[in-house]
Amino acid sequence: MVRYERMVNDVDLTLNGSINAAVTTITVNDGSVLPSDGDFRMLIEDELVLVTGRTVNDLTVERGAESTTAASHADSTAITPVLTAAAIDQMLDDVTGGWTDRYPMRLVDIDGDTLTSSDFTWVNQGTAGITDDTWGGMTMDIPNQSSDNHRILKKSAPSTPYTLTAFMLFGPGYNDGGGSNSSYGALGVRESDTGKLAHIECRIGGDCRTRRYNSPTSYNSEQDVQDFSSDRMWLQIYDDGTSLFFRISSDGINFFETANYLRGAFMTSNGPDEIYFAWNSSGGEDDQLCHLLAWIEE
């Protein structure tokens, strides 16, 4: 059977035969009440063991789990199934493939405080709307429009250096043309006094572009384009106080850098002092739904 993290209800078990601190097979008085295979965790006195397999009453174990100390234990010592911190993390890693390394699905500012839509300000709202979802994300609802017409929600940028990471998901209603006339989501920085924008954007069914805009409706230039077709994406911007770095990831752990350039290369005043997410529905349906699932300032 395949190993994965399992939970065990409370059962009364004892050690059958004394063990030293090194053996990796231990025998219990009645293994029939345990899962037929690993992984699960048990406490013997002050030592945690990770059970990786079971054959009748014989358990294959990793000793001294979770920083406990492997020790000898006498015959008939009580053995207790336990739910531990590592078990919870491993269970989530088993289910998600990467949870413990990955950013959480939260919207939080540089202090770790939860953000809602009231912490953001619209730029070029048009008839777009925003909803705070009960679980903690935000959903933007935007009508169809022509060409570049970003619906932007912005806030002040943290002090440099900072990293901003976001996870965005397209809901139904988008235009999947993939080319210049299509729906996209973006994560960017803005210079407040000039209104200039620099961001990384993903066009569903097409590609991922790193671009500059003079305004939400005025394209300036493109610094990079990558093939990328997905309805969801992790986007990241790093501002070290000197340069801007634009990155994309599909797992939320490993990021690919698409472009970097000096803060003053395009922004002509004091450089970007605001951060934003934006959606565009070029040729999409009315009521394109766009979900912001994570926004992490660090």
Add this chain to the structure above:
Amino acid sequence: MVRKSRHSNDVTMTLNGTINAAVTSLNVSDGTDLPSTGDFRISIESEIMNVTERSANTLTVERGADGTTPASHATSSPVITIATKASFDDLIRDAFGPNPVWWGTSGEPGPKRMTQNVSDFTWVNQGTSSAVDNSSGSITIKAEASAPHSLRCLTQNCPAGDFDYFCHVRPSFITEQSLSGCHWGIFLRENSTGRLLSVTLRHPVDIGWYKWWSATSFSASYDSFSFKWNPDGMWLYFTRVGTNLWCGVSADGKNYKTLGTAQAQNDFFTTAPDELGIYYANHDGSDDHMCHFRSWLVD
């Protein structure tokens, strides 16, 4: 480090210094074995706190967490690490976001839990297709490649009055790329006439609200729009209120986009639908394509 839901094993420690009911920073006797940052829960007497940061033995906390009441605590009070209902809810939220859905308020479709078995349905136009109950709870329909528009349907009676019907649908083995691609979804059906109304995901083309004279005969569309990318599947719904029907689709299980406008139920049906169900049409695809149905809510 980024805050997210964490848990701590049992650590023996006490409060170092008396605290009142308001302070958000406290010291413990030995924080070495605690997570290096938040979030994790501790309990002091009857109060639960959410620890958002740790610096050595100093913890930054949210007081009165999980519905408890902030109170003063004397120095040397035991500090206990605990898992709570809310700490698990936070963990699931942090790990998954809303998809699989964040189980929460009334009106949302709930967990990805298929409460029906294949035996709760009757086949319509089964052909040589089959369906299985997966032990984890979902239903998979496996269908052979077929001529255009052959809907392999599993149907059951629907409620007599108003109802909401939600289902999460996920395709698999999608290789057909033509404009007449494989499609799958949920439907309402009138038993006496065999007519169907479907909410259909058609790969790689569109989402539509379609009328069918039968499981093998297409009638017309009420509404459709472009849709290509759904690697994790989509939530679909039908609603009947009074004599009107409408339907919609969602990527996150919470925010639904309505397809077209409400239709009178006798606009297409002779009288009204009396069945609902799930279907898969392997339209000119490869053999044995599959489609998975992963949640069920009819109320």
